Amino acid sequence: MPSEDFRLPRSRAANERLHALIPGGAHTYAKGDDQYPENLAPVISHGRGAHVWDVDGNRYIEYGSGLRSVSLGHAHPRVTEAVRREIDRGSNFVRPSMVEVEAAERFLATVPTAEMVKFAKNGSDATTAAVRLARAATGRRRVALCADHPFFSTDDWFIGTTPMSAGIPETTNELTVAFPYGDLAATEELLTRYQDDIACLILEPATHTEPPPGYLAGMRELADRHGCVLIFDEMITGFRWSEAGAQGLYGVVPDLSTFGKALGNGFAVSALAGRRELMERGGLRHDDERVFLLSTTHGAETHSLAAAMAVQTVYAEEGVTARLHTLGERLAAGVRDAAAGMGVGDHVVVRGRASNLVFATLDENGQPSQEYRTLFLRRLLAGGVLAPSFVVSSALSDADIDHTVDVVAQACAVYRKALDAADPTPWMGGRPVKPVFRRRA
Known part of the structure; x- marks a missing residue:
């Protein structure tokens, strides 16, 4: 005892x-x-x-x-060895490194439902970038999040919905609305109530409960019918559900998805991934108004991206x-x-x-x-x-x-x-x- x-x-x-x-x-x-x-x-x-x-x-x-x-x-040996190799070659430069290309290729091969990816250091940056992109693409203000999932971001659009909302203007809080997990009818009612004003639906595709049969496909259909962006927060489900996340396991493709946590095995790396049409709005090869998507000094540190590649290799091979x-x-x-x-x-x-x-x-x-x-x-x-x-x-x-x-x-x-x-x-x-x-x- x-x-x-x-x-x-x-x-x-x-x-x-x-x-x-x-x-x-x-x-x-x-x-x-x-x-x-x-x-x-x-x-x-x-x-x-x-x-x-x-x-x-x-x-x-x-x-x-x-x-x-x-x-x-x-201290997984294959991950730490990959990190050591890159640290000796320098970790951050004034221009992109080849590691960024290789890491993006590896990620998109692992998560084939996505067409483009951008890396960052934490999950909050990735989810907030997804929300910003959805607002820009739809021209709408409101964010609809799943009320039954505990955490999406440290940023105001989410933290304002929690008891720790001090310092966040009420006008910001009014732009976030919530829907219950697993209830398509309630979600459709929300979308109808705020017709043409909800930019995105953001949820974890699964947590401590499995999605009811047809639920994720139903969310996909609702997003399409109401013209909003479907975002899967795969910070937890990524790799733990399958190497390609819950979207790879359940076969429902979101417009945007965010990954982190297991992606780096403790090293700081996260990812925003999704459809090229949307992701390119944060790039240079389009004629639309530019979106400040993700731009982080340390987002492409070579050793963290090397860790992510090593993690994906270990998952696949072992x-x-x-x-x-x-x-x-x-x-x-x-x-x-x-x-x-x-x-x-x-x-x-x-x-x-x-x-x-x-x-x-x-x-x-x-x-x-x-x-x-x-x-x-x-x-x-x-x-x-x-x-x-x-x-x-x-x-x-x-x-x-x-x-x-x-x-x-x-x-x-x-x-x-x-x-x-x-x-x-x-x-x-x-x-x-x-x-x-x-x-x-």
């Missing part, structure tokens, strides 16, 4: 230094120490494969690595997507059995595609609970499992999965005690973990 007195004194001191210098103590809100039990937010020293070490010297099996970006495991599904299926089955065995199968719930598993922690009334999540995360950490989700990397071994399931079983035994007491407080170790999007700190 994990120790009740598990402590992270060096991590705690490092977190204090982080908060003194960096707003929020991290460069991504989802990595904040408020997402972890009180005083149990490990600060990472290094990682290799599916394991990371904190500054206190503890080793963890890590899930959701790099917010789902490190799908091959840390069958990574299939392995992610196999590992995820083994993990999901083990966690479900462990939870059921401890009598909490209706409270610790694994959801999602096998390559992109998340978990829900439900209270005695079956409602989502941050308090029970705190209890659960605390037991996982004490057992050497760092798991804000159960999103797997291909570097995990069967032994890693087996150990994770053992730790989950121990955590579920404590969860059962808390349910019986109808009070998780004695096992939380402090304040509950908090949702990322909230109005007050």
